[in-house]
Amino acid sequence: MASLVTDCCTLCNDDGTSTEAVRWCIECEVFLCSDCEKHHKKSRSSKAHNTMSTKDYHNLPKFMQDISSQCRDHKKKYELYCSFHACPCCVTCITDKHKKCQEMKPLSDVLKQVKSSASVQLFEKDLKDVKENLEEIIKYLNSRNNTSTEQKTNAAEQIRSMRKSIDDFLDKLEQKVLDDLETKQSKLKSKMNTLLQQLKTQANQMSQLQREFSKMTQYATELQMYVGLREIEKTTSEAAKHLEDLKSGGSLDEANLELTISSELQSILKDVKSFGDININTSPFTLQLKAVRKDQAQYLVPTTPSIEQIKPSFLRQLTIPENRKNNNIISCRILPDGKYLILDSPFGRSNLLLFSNDGLFIREVVKFTGPSSDTCFVRNNTVALTLRSEKQIALVDVEKNKILKSINISHLCDTVASDGQILVVSSVDKSTIVNLNDMSHTILEGVVAKKVALFKGNIYGTLFKGNIYGTLFKGNIYGTNHSENKVCCYKSTGEPLWTFMHDDIVYPQGITLDKNGFVYVVSQYNNRVVVVSPDGKTCKTILSEADGMNDPRAIDIDRESDIMIVFSKIRVDNDDSKSYDTAFVYKI
Numbered sequence: 001m002a003s004l005v006t007d008c009c010t011l012c013n014d015d016g017t018s019t020e021a022v023r024w025c026i027e028c029e030v031f032l033c034s035d036c037e038k039h040h041k042k043s044r045s046s047k048a049h050n051t052m053s054t055k056d057y058h059n060l061p062k063f064m065q066d067i068s069s070q071c072r073d074h075k076k077k078y079e080l081y082c083s084f085h086a087c088p089c090c091v092t093c094i095t096d097k098h099k100k101c102q103e104m105k106p107l108s109d110v111l112k113q114v115k116s117s118a119s120v121q122l123f124e125k126d127l128k129d130v131k132e133n134l135e136e137i138i139k140y141l142n143s144r145n146n147t148s149t150e151q152k153t154n155a156a157e158q159i160r161s162m163r164k165s166i167d168d169f170l171d172k173l174e175q176k177v178l179d180d181l182e183t184k185q186s187k188l189k190s191k192m193n194t195l196l197q198q199l200k201t202q203a204n205q206m207s208q209l210q211r212e213f214s215k216m217t218q219y220a221t222e223l224q225m226y227v228g229l230r231e232i233e234k235t236t237s238e239a240a241k242h243l244e245d246l247k248s249g250g251s252l253d254e255a256n257l258e259l260t261i262s263s264e265l266q267s268i269l270k271d272v273k274s275f276g277d278i279n280i281n282t283s284p285f286t287l288q289l290k291a292v293r294k295d296q297a298q299y300l301v302p303t304t305p306s307i308e309q310i311k312p313s314f315l316r317q318l319t320i321p322e323n324r325k326n327n328n329i330i331s332c333r334i335l336p337d338g339k340y341l342i343l344d345s346p347f348g349r350s351n352l353l354l355f356s357n358d359g360l361f362i363r364e365v366v367k368f369t370g371p372s373s374d375t376c377f378v379r380n381n382t383v384a385l386t387l388r389s390e391k392q393i394a395l396v397d398v399e400k401n402k403i404l405k406s407i408n409i410s411h412l413c414d415t416v417a418s419d420g421q422i423l424v425v426s427s428v429d430k431s432t433i434v435n436l437n438d439m440s441h442t443i444l445e446g447v448v449a450k451k452v453a454l455f456k457g458n459i460y461g462t463l464f465k466g467n468i469y470g471t472l473f474k475g476n477i478y479g480t481n482h483s484e485n486k487v488c489c490y491k492s493t494g495e496p497l498w499t500f501m502h503d504d505i506v507y508p509q510g511i512t513l514d515k516n517g518f519v520y521v522v523s524q525y526n527n528r529v530v531v532v533s534p535d536g537k538t539c540k541t542i543l544s545e546a547d548g549m550n551d552p553r554a555i556d557i558d559r560e561s562d563i564m565i566v567f568s569k570i571r572v573d574n575d576d577s578k579s580y581d582t583a584f585v586y587k588i
Contacts, residue, residue, distance in 0.1 A: 007054045009033035024057040026050045026221055029068060056219050061212040063231060064224045078223070081110040084561050086230075088223065100338055100357060103562075111222035114229075123229055123236075124213060129290040130239045131206035134199050137243070137252065140287050141196050145189060148257055152185045155259035159275065173275035181257070181278045188255050188280060195251060202239050209235060243289060252285035307533050307540050310518065312564060312586035314547070316359040318342070324353070324361075325580035331374050332565045332583045333383075334558040340565060341365075341383060341398070342583065343375045352385060354398060359585060366396050366403060373413075378436070379420035386413040386425070393425055393434070407434060410443065482507045487521055489536050498536030505530050505539070510552070510567075514588060515559040522552045522566065529555065529566060548584060557588070564588050 007021040010030035021031030025040065027049040032040055040046050057065070070077055076090035083103040094104065114120075156178065163174050209232055216228050246252050260277045318340060320327065331343040339362075340355040350372035352365035368387060375385045381399040393407040393416055412427040423434040433442040485505050489497040507525035514520065517534035527550055529543035543549050543566065554567035564586045572578035 007031045009036050011036045021054050023051045024054055026052065027069070029070070052219065059215045060219050060224065061216060061228065064216060064220055064228045067221075067224045067227050069221070069223055078107050081105045081107045107223075111226055114222045114226050120217060120225075120229075123232060126236050126240075127206060127210050127213060127232065130236050130243075131203060131210065133243055133289045134203040134206060134239070136287060136289065137246075138196060138199050138203065140252075141192050141199070144254065145192055145196075148185060148188055148192075148255070151257040152181060155181055155257060155278070158259055162275075177275035177278065181259070184278050184280055185257055188257065195246070198242075202242065205235065206239065247285050247289070250282070250285075252287070253282040254285070255280045255282050305516065307518065307531060307538055310531050310540065310542055310588060312529075312542050312588050315563075315585045315587055317548075317570075317585070318355050318359045318583045319361055320580060320582050321361050327581050329554070329567055329581040329583065330372065332554055332567050333375060333377060333556055334561075334563055334565055335377055335383075335398075336558075336560075338561070338563070340583070340585070341375060341377075343372060343385070344581075345371050345373070350385070350387075352383070352396065352398075363401070365398050365401055366394075368394070374415040376417045378418040378423070384416045384418055384423055386416050388413050393423060407439070409434075410441075482509060482524075487511075487519065487532050487536070489519075500532055500536045500539065502530070502539050504528055504541045510555040512555050512557050514557050514562065520555055520557065520564070522555050524551060524553055527552060542588075543586075550579070562588050 007024075009019040009021045009032055012019040012033055019033040019035075021033055023032045023037050024030075025032060025046070028040075028046065031054065032051070037051070040049070040051075071088075071090035071093060074090050074092040074096070076092055078088035078090055080089045080091070080094065081087070081104065082089050082093075082098050082101050083105060084101045085098070088107050089098055089104070094101075098104070159174060159177060159181075213232070216225060220228060258279050258281055260279065324344070326346065327344045328346040329342055330345045333341045333343075335341055338357040340359070342353040342355065344351045344353055348369075348371050350368040350370065352367070352375065354362045354365050356362055365383075366385075368385075370387055370389055372386050373388050375383055378384050378395065381397050382404065383396050383398055385394045385396055387394055387406075389412070391409050391411060391413060393409060393413060394403055395405040395407070396402070397404050407423070409425050409432050411430050411432065413425050414427045415425070417424045418436075421436055423436060425432045425434065430443060434440075435442075485501055485508065487500045487505060487508060489499075504526070505521060505523045505528075507523065508521045508530075509524045510522040512520050519532040519534070519536075521530045521532060522528075523530055527545040528541050529549065529552065530539050530541050532539045548568060548570070549566070550569040550571065552566055552568045555564065557564045565583050566586070567581065567583050569579045570582050572580070
């Protein structure tokens with residue numbers, strides 16, 4: 001029989017003796033025996049430290065026991081929190097890895113009342129809902145398995161009853177159709193059993209997390225709770241996404257085995273060439289699952305501002321070299337490392353220009369002889385660029401200044417967006433989804449766009465149909481109708497949710513959204529950037545001509561860093577006839 005593991009006092013062990021520990025110091029992260037605990041309580045530096053019994057310590061989930069309050073790289077206590085990277089930092093981390101991070105918060109503010117926050121109950125509900133969804137689907141698939149077995153039996157009985165009325169001439173045909181039935185049902189059953197096994201594994205994982213969750217809330221430190229909740233978030237989000245993928249991908253659709261008896265069976269000796277057909281007919285998955293939130297960790301530290309709190313802070317203006325001021329900027333993008341990528345397309349040619357975090361011109365990345373209308377970041381150092389007339393997408397390595405690949409598209413390429421796994425290429429006629437893993441293409445006949453973007457798996461696009469420019473956000477369509485000075489919000493089905501008009505919005509063009517769902521609209525004719533509330537009831541002008549806005553047409557927001565870039569013309573010596581395109585960068 002295996003003996004129980006005994007924790008040894010860390011301080012005694014340093015002195016070369018092994019004494020059984022009875023307490024764990026949360027602050028020092030050491031085990032203490034009875035004697036050392038007494039000295040620990042008397043010491044000025046440690047008497048205020050919180051401790052717990054070794055039994056309570058071991059009640060924590062294993063992954064939480066490994067969470068330390070000290071930075072593993074610099075051996076210093078975590079004191080700050082980086083909102084951009086969503087991680088705790090020590091003071092040395094700032095100069096080491098977070099020099100360019102612009103929003104650091106005291107860790108104590110982030111962890112304040114984390115255990116008692118409403119998010120804890122929401123996480124617990126998410127765990128319960130995902131587990132119940134898994135159980136419902138398992139029950140459903142077991143039922144479908146039984147149904148398919150019954151269908152197989154019924155089909156076999158029909159085959160054999162028909163077989164009784166004919167001679168040996170049908171023996172071979174009968175065997176052939178039975179084999180076909182067996183093969184298709186076996187494949188169907190094998191597929192469902194594989195799916196069942198996967199779902200049972202996930203259900204067991206949810207059960208394990210549920211059992212550990214209550215222990216977490218009782219014994220974990222705030223930091224452990226915070227990091228632990230992020231781990232749980234990752235697991236529940238992956239499970240929820242898996243269920244959504246199963247549902248949307250058709251894996252849960254009903255597959256029915258059906259037998260079609262030949263109508264010519266009466267004239268079998270003359271006409272019949274087969275005994276029958278075994279088909280698997282599918283119908284949509286109709287089981288109602290409980291909705292599970294995505295990206296739950298963001299709710300731990302509520303930061304959603306009101307519209308009045310949105311006040312862009314000017315950071316910099318891109319410095320356009322003198323020899324490039326005869327330019328025509330089409331698109332401006334913020335790359336994940338904070339650099340800026342400009343698509344300049346003057347006189348029928350196209351140039352990708354790279355600017356530093358400080359807005360200084362670094363170099364020309366690549367140039368093309370034909371015009372381009374859009375670019376986007378893909379992954380690693382790769383960006384995609386549209387070659388409209390050539391009906392191609394070029395994949396470009398920004399670091400190596402090299403064209404990696406050209407992808408042929410069956411239609412004009414007006415705009416492109418990517419989430420790292422797929423490309424969405426759109427035109428005024430149709431759109432194409434390109435799978436970057438196997439380069440397969442899926443045509444979307446009903447999706448037409450002049451601008452498009454991807455965010456967390458959703459497609460955000462600027463539609464060019466009926467003079468409506470728009471974007472999608474969490475399943476809704478947001479658009480600007482420049483001929484009627486309207487900002488509109490629709491469901492993905494096209495059903496209108498709200499329409500907004502205001503004197504501050506005149507000939508709206510570019511549109512984007514921040515991480516909180518506020519709608520940012522570039523109002524070209526009165527040189528403004530206007531923010532509309534997510535419910536479409538109020539608005540606020542955040543940038544105007546007084547801020548340097550001149551003929552603005554394009555806008556982009558990096559939702560991780562809250563950095564915004566706005567295209568604008570800049571006058572030379574206050575002369576409208578002498579101007580060039582540039583972009584202004586703000587913190588929102």
